[in-house]
Amino acid sequence: MRELTDRALEVARAKGARYADIRIVRRETQILETKNGVVETLSLGDGYGFGVRVIADGAWGFASSSRVDKAEIDRVAALAVSIAKASAISKNVDVDLGPPEVHVGSYQTPVEKDPFGISLETKIDYLLRADKEARAVPGVRVVEGTLGFQRETKTFASTEGSYIEQTLVESGAGNVVMAVSEGEMQQRSYPNSFGRHQGTGGYEFIETWDLPGNARRIAEEAVALVSAPQCPSGVKTILLDGPQLGLQIHESCGHPIELDRVYGTEAAFAGTSFLTPEKYRSFRYGSDLVNIVSDAVTPGGLGTYGYDDEGVPAQRTDIVKKGQFVGYLTSRETAQQLRKLHPDAPERSNGAMRADGWNRTPIIRMNNVSLLPGEWTFEDLIADTDDGIYMVTNKSWSIDDKRLNFQFGTELAYEIKHGKLGQMLKNATYTGMTPQFWAGCDAICSDKHWHVWGTPNCGKGQPGQVAHTGHGAAPARFRNVQVGVMKS
Amino acid sequence: MLGEKRLADIAQRVLREANAEQAEVMITSNDSYLTRFATNTIHQNVAESDATVRVRVISDHRTGVATGNDLGEQGLKKLIATAERIASFQERVPDLAPMPTPRPAKSASAHIEATARCTPMDRALGVEKILAPSRAHGLEAAGAFATEEQEIYIANSHGVAAYHRGTVASILTVIMGEDSSGYAADASIDVTRIDPAAVGKTAIDKAIAGRHPTAIEPGEYTVILEEEAVADMLFFLGYMGMGALAMQEGRSFMCGRLGQRVTGEKITIWDDGLDPRGLPLPFDFEGTPKQKVVLIDKGIAQNVVYDSATAAKEPGKTSTGHSLPAPNTQGPLPINLFMEPGRVTKEEMLASTERGIWVTRFHYTNILHPVKTLITGMTRDGTFLIEKGKVARPLKNLRFTQSILEALASVEAIGSRLKVVKDDWNALGTTVPALKIRDFRFTGTTA
Numbered sequence: 054m055r056e057l058t059d060r061a062l063e064v065a066r067a068k069g070a071r072y073a074d075i076r077i078v079r080r081e082t083q084i085l086e087t088k089n090g091v092v093e094t095l096s097l098g099d100g101y102g103f104g105v106r107v108i109a110d111g112a113w114g115f116a117s118s119s120r121v122d123k124a125e126i127d128r129v130a131a132l133a134v135s136i137a138k139a140s141a142i143s144k145n146v147d148v149d150l151g152p153p154e155v156h157v158g159s160y161q162t163p164v165e166k167d168p169f170g171i172s173l174e175t176k177i178d179y180l181l182r183a184d185k186e187a188r189a190v191p192g193v194r195v196v197e198g199t200l201g202f203q204r205e206t207k208t209f210a211s212t213e214g215s216y217i218e219q220t221l222v223e224s225g226a227g228n229v230v231m232a233v234s235e236g237e238m239q240q241r242s243y244p245n246s247f248g249r250h251q252g253t254g255g256y257e258f259i260e261t262w263d264l265p266g267n268a269r270r271i272a273e274e275a276v277a278l279v280s281a282p283q284c285p286s287g288v289k290t291i292l293l294d295g296p297q298l299g300l301q302i303h304e305s306c307g308h309p310i311e312l313d314r315v316y317g318t319e320a321a322f323a324g325t326s327f328l329t330p331e332k333y334r335s336f337r338y339g340s341d342l343v344n345i346v347s348d349a350v351t352p353g354g355l356g357t358y359g360y361d362d363e364g365v366p367a368q369r370t371d372i373v374k375k376g377q378f379v380g381y382l383t384s385r386e387t388a389q390q391l392r393k394l395h396p397d398a399p400e401r402s403n404g405a406m407r408a409d410g411w412n413r414t415p416i417i418r419m420n421n422v423s424l425l426p427g428e429w430t431f432e433d434l435i436a437d438t439d440d441g442i443y444m445v446t447n448k449s450w451s452i453d454d455k456r457l458n459f460q461f462g463t464e465l466a467y468e469i470k471h472g473k474l475g476q477m478l479k480n481a482t483y484t485g486m487t488p489q490f491w492a493g494c495d496a497i498c499s500d501k502h503w504h505v506w507g508t509p510n511c512g513k514g515q516p517g518q519v520a521h522t523g524h525g526a527a528p529a530r531f532r533n534v535q536v537g538v539m540k541s
Numbered sequence: 542m543l544g545e546k547r548l549a550d551i552a553q554r555v556l557r558e559a560n561a562e563q564a565e566v567m568i569t570s571n572d573s574y575l576t577r578f579a580t581n582t583i584h585q586n587v588a589e590s591d592a593t594v595r596v597r598v599i600s601d602h603r604t605g606v607a608t609g610n611d612l613g614e615q616g617l618k619k620l621i622a623t624a625e626r627i628a629s630f631q632e633r634v635p636d637l638a639p640m641p642t643p644r645p646a647k648s649a650s651a652h653i654e655a656t657a658r659c660t661p662m663d664r665a666l667g668v669e670k671i672l673a674p675s676r677a678h679g680l681e682a683a684g685a686f687a688t689e690e691q692e693i694y695i696a697n698s699h700g701v702a703a704y705h706r707g708t709v710a711s712i713l714t715v716i717m718g719e720d721s722s723g724y725a726a727d728a729s730i731d732v733t734r735i736d737p738a739a740v741g742k743t744a745i746d747k748a749i750a751g752r753h754p755t756a757i758e759p760g761e762y763t764v765i766l767e768e769e770a771v772a773d774m775l776f777f778l779g780y781m782g783m784g785a786l787a788m789q790e791g792r793s794f795m796c797g798r799l800g801q802r803v804t805g806e807k808i809t810i811w812d813d814g815l816d817p818r819g820l821p822l823p824f825d826f827e828g829t830p831k832q833k834v835v836l837i838d839k840g841i842a843q844n845v846v847y848d849s850a851t852a853a854k855e856p857g858k859t860s861t862g863h864s865l866p867a868p869n870t871q872g873p874l875p876i877n878l879f880m881e882p883g884r885v886t887k888e889e890m891l892a893s894t895e896r897g898i899w900v901t902r903f904h905y906t907n908i909l910h911p912v913k914t915l916i917t918g919m920t921r922d923g924t925f926l927i928e929k930g931k932v933a934r935p936l937k938n939l940r941f942t943q944s945i946l947e948a949l950a951s952v953e954a955i956g957s958r959l960k961v962v963k964d965d966w967n968a969l970g971t972t973v974p975a976l977k978i979r980d981f982r983f984t985g986t987t988a
Contacts, residue, residue: 086870091634093868095627096606102591114661116588119610132588139661140576140583143672173630181632195790197870233791238912318579320683320722321715322965324904324921412589451907451940453919458940458987460917462909480910484940484985515685516575516587517966538917538942538984 054218057126058210061105064130066212070107070137072150073130074211076362077103077121078411083169083202087180089195090188095173102411105133111147112140115414150385151400153213156366160359162222163352164255168202171256176200179264186268187230192276195231196268199249200224200259201509207362207411215364223355223521224258225251225509228268232275239278239479241271241464245296246447251507251521252353274465277477284466284481286537290441291483292434292530297463298424299506299524300447305487306338306345307422307522309456310372310380311405311513312387314417323513324454327487328378330394338378339491342427345373347382349404349420354523355507356420358407363415365404372422376491382417409518416514421505423525427497431528434496441469442536444481460484460538483536490531498527542657543570543592543612545704548694551594551612556698559621561598561605561628563640565697567826567866568594568612572657572690576664578714579683581672583665595866596624599640603631604868638853641860643700646830649814649821651707652690656732659688659710663732671714671741680748682741684714688732695828703828709820710735711963715922716744721754721935723747724901724922726769728963728970730820747901747923754935756986757926763897763953764981765890765927771880772962772971773903774916774945775810779875781911783812783836784863785851786872794914794946798842804949806840807883812875814862819877819961820970824862831862836875840950848873882974883955890954890977892930898939898983899925899932914945917984940985953977 058075065073079101086094103126104117114137116129180198187196203223210216227249229242244250244262252258293301308314309326317325328336338345349358349367358367363385372380381391382405391398406415435443449462466481467474505523512519543551548568555566570592577585594617595608605628607620664686675682692706712735713726725743727735766774782793794803814822814831824830827849835843847855848864851873863873891899901923909915917940924936956975963970 088870092631093870094606095604095631096608097623097627098607099609099611100593101610112586113584114586118590119592120590129588129590136586136588136661139665140586142662142665143578143581143583143669145580145582173627177630177632195792231790231792235797236912238792238910316580317681317683317717318577318584320579320681320717321685321713321724325717412591414585414587416585449907449909449917451905451917451919453938453940453987454904454921455987458919458938458985460940460942460985482909486987512966515577515585515965516573516589516687 054208058208060123061126061130062210062212064127065105065107065134068131068134070109070134072108072212073105074209075103075105076207076209076411078205078207080410081204085176085180085200087184087198090181090184092177100410104411104414105130106414107133107137108148109134109137110141112137112144113148114140117412148386149389151389154364154385155214156360156364157216159218161220162253164222166256168222168224168256169204183228183264183268186265187228187272190269190272190276192232193230193272194233197229198264199227201249201251209362209364211364217360217364219359221253221358222255223251223253224255225249225507226259226262226264228264228271230272230275232279234279237279239275241275242446243267243271245506246464247510249509251509252355252505253357254353278465278479281477281479284442284478284537288533289536290438290530290532291534291536292438292441292443292528294445294528295504295526296506297444297447298526298529300450301461302422302424302524302526303419303508303522304450304452305456305459306372307419310382311417312381312383312391315381316387316390319513322515327455327457330391332378333395334379336378337376338373338488339376340494341376342497343373343376343491343494344425345422346370346425347372347403347405347420347422351421351505354421354505355509355521356523361404361406362408363402363406365402368404370403382419384417407520409520413518416518418520419522421523421525423505424497426500426503426527429496429498431498431502434498434528434530435469435474436472438469438530439471442481443467443469443474457487459487482538483534484538485534490534493532493534494529495532496530498529503527542572542690542692548692548704552694552696555596555617555621556696558618559598561600561625563599563698565597565640566594568592568694570692574661574664575685575687576668577685578668578672580681581676583668586661594620596620597867598624598628599637600628602633602635602637603628604637605631638850640697640699641701641827641829641849644830646703647815647823649705649823650817651730651821653708653731656688656708656710656730657690659732664688667737670738674741674745675716678745678749680745681717682714686712686737697828701828703824705823707821712737712740714741714744716748718748718752721748721751722922723751728961750932751923751935754937756937759939759983759985761980761982763894763979765887765894765897765899766976766978767901768960768973768975769902769962770900771973771976773906775878775880775971775973777906777908777916778914778945779878781908781914783845783875784873785845785847788845789851789854792911794912795842795845801842802840803842803946804837804840805952807952807955808837808840808949809881810837811835811879812846812877813879814877816879818959819879819972820963822877825864826866827864829860829862829864834861846873846875876969878971880973882957882959884957885954887956887975890975891927894927894930897927898936899927916945917942937987939983941982942984943982948978948981951979953979
């Protein structure tokens with residue numbers, strides 16, 4: 054591998070690059086999907102290729118190919134430099150990466166049971182047992198189950214002297230049950246919606262979540278939802294479960310702290326951010342209870358790795374501390390941009406640059422952006438709530454381009470009356486503005502209820518990139534939230 | 542790019558070497574370039590050359606699929622063996638639909654040399670035609686200029702062999718001022734038909750007109766939706782309910798309503814993979830030629846689209862050529878949607894509006910209730926209050942929560958010009974006019 058990486062860096066240098074890096078990436082995937090007792094999808098994927106990123110004439114260029122041989126490496130490295138030189142015709146300033154990052158090392162996701170070593174029969178049996186349990190419930194129309202596994206092996210080398218090898222392994226599982234009656238469709242998912250819950254780790258992750266043991270429960274909930282009353286509208290106290298709160302963190306904190314987005318590089322697609330640079334360390338994001346970190350090192354999180362795709366070591370950084378906004382997700386380049394306005398900001402990137410495979414250039418992505426736990430037990434939190442709505446598992450999400458105005462819907466909700474969970478409600482939604490919403494956070498459950506929820510479908514960038522991110526969350530309570538806009 | 546002969550050779554080798562009763566191979570190859578800009582400078586400029594092969598086999602009513610991007614002899618052998626091994630692990634599915642047989646096919650002219658030959662410098666110079674006036678106006682431009690050449694070859698052991706190559710060029714920009722932004726975009730198979738300067742001017746004019754926006758109370762308003770917003774609604778309508786599997790599973794708004802009125806009588810919607818006004822793809826991902834399917838005709842629900850699997854479940858049905866790569870849990874989808882144009886210009890819609898809201902595009906639209914076709918999202922990059930037939934003032938962005946079918950039942954005017962709106966994630970296009978709609982429901986606003 055060294056021979057190939059050295060060659061790419063040499064060609065780039067010879068063509069005029071002042072900086073170059075290369076990533077050679079193999080991504081193996083295995084997806085199993087069942088539907089109503091039938092294995093609908095059983096597919097293996099194996100993608101291999103490399104990408105060369107360069108700075109020439111002070112501007113960026115990137116080129117990639119799925120043909121990994123010496124001739125193609127020469128062509129692609131030279132192409133990357135010529136692209137950079139074309140970029141330079143519009144540059145405002147030369148790219149500044151700050152101090153060199155020189156790291157030689159390796160990282161391997163800790164795995165107890167290699168998911169690619171577990172037989173397909175075992176996996177199919179696991180999904181079909183869950184499927185059978187759910188379809189035993191009268192009124193169920195569709196049951197879908199998914200297992201997903203990924204192993205990414207990547208080598209990073211740079212002209213600064215870095216050489217890093219990593220193997221990242223992910224496992225994920227999910228069930229969704231749909232119940233239908235005339236003009237009405239309701240669904241329940243477990244452990245999380247939109248495909249599956251996923252983490253870094255081996256097959257032990259799948260066994261922990263026990264899809265068969267939870268299938269009947271969610272099937273009964275889906276059927277009950279069809280005839281459940283509509284969630285009422287009004288300004289209310291709400292409690293969010295961990296998965297829904299995870300997505301709330303993702304959308305209203307994770308995206309607006311991406312510093313490339315703050316500086317406008319996503320303006321035409323994903324949008325910008327309300328957390329503009331002058332707010333750094335001087336903006337109240339939420340109540341005193343709100344502590345949020347960017348964390349690429351928590352074991353098992355879907356955003357856990359050893360080094361980012363600029364070769365910067367994984368780390369943990371404060372984002373919101375006692376309600377105050379104190380940090381961004383950064384790259385080497387944006388860290389230098391921030392220091393122009395805030396000279397006391399960290400000189401080095403906090404390691405949040407990741408690329409969706411060999412054929413994409415790295416952009417700032419969330420790792421595990423997590424809300425730290427509080428001290429409540431869930432039981433005490435319910436008992437302490439006189440009048441509210443408990444919302445469970447995301448069903449829909451939407452947020453504006455600055456990440457301020459949001460609206461979320463959940464699959465399931467329960468009324469809370471006089472400290473007790475009451476009747477089931479359907480079609481619950483809530484809406485608000487990000488800082489006001491987080492200012493209303495007055496209770497967070499303890500680490501006993503805290504878990505890093507995986508989001509394996511975060512879209513950003515052009516050409517499009519899908520990132521796998523994690524969000525640690527425990528159930529929490531929010532006051533004065535606008536609930537409901539749907540007509541019944 | 543590999544070319545038809547090389548792709549055919551690879552496909553035939555796979556079919557020869559597969560031991561399964563039925564085998565299918567899909568090979569896609571692409572050379573893609575994208576020049577991305579923000580804050581009036583090019584900040585990302587990327588190129589990709591890739592080819593992937595997907596092998597599907599069926600033996601004894603069991604399916605296996607494997608994908609990879611190693612097109613060498615050993616890579617292909619490994620892929621075939623993997624697909625056959627996977628099939629052997631499957632449960633037997635007695636009513637599994639067989640792979641399709643050949644049908645007469647039409648080709649779609651979708652390859653333009655100028656697009657295929659576009660260089661990094663060509664794109665950079667095009668981008669500069671947006672950046673220079675943006676700088677001159679004290680504004681900031683962001684966006685992307687992409688060109689792509691792609692080819693697809695699908696063959697199966699029943700004799701299907703289909704090849705298509707195409708090009709796509711697309712440009713979009715968001716021009717930002719202190720408190721405003723403007724958007725414009727264009728897409729075509731022919732890069733020479735794209736005028737970056739004109740796209741930039743439209744967005745700059747909107748950013749200037751949008752300065753100092755004020756809020757308006759949420760509520761029901763007449764709206765003029767530009768083509769990007771209409772395409773967003775139409776995409777979700779197709780995704781939620783215009784495929785046969787959604788019908789068969791009871792999760793489509795079309796369930797029990799074929800032959801009935803579902804929108805206003807002005808609305809006609811169809812899918813056509815051969816129409817050069819869109820971004821053509823003449824066959825689906827099983828290699829079946831795409832048929833033009835009228836989905837809603839003058840407001841009456843007419844048809845949904847089928848693939849082999851869903852057609853096999855209904856007597857008398859055949860695939861309409863709308864399969865996604867099989868098998869899949871989503872079912873067939875219309876991915877070349879068109880809406881019939883009307884007779885008025887957007888300027889005439891504006892002049893006829895006593896009070897309403899002009900919407901340039903939506904942002905982060907998502908489904909709240911698929912059977913009710915209820916969606917929510919935000920307006921973005923050019924939202925204006927209309928009073929007495931003129932743009933009165935810019936507005937802060939609004940959140941809408943609206944049933945698509947109810948909106949299409951309240952259409953007052955349809956634009957005379959069709960525009961192809963390219964999907965952000967792939968080379969598919971939705972081709973639509975602008976719409977004027979009454980009683981469109983806004984439920985929130987930005988501060």
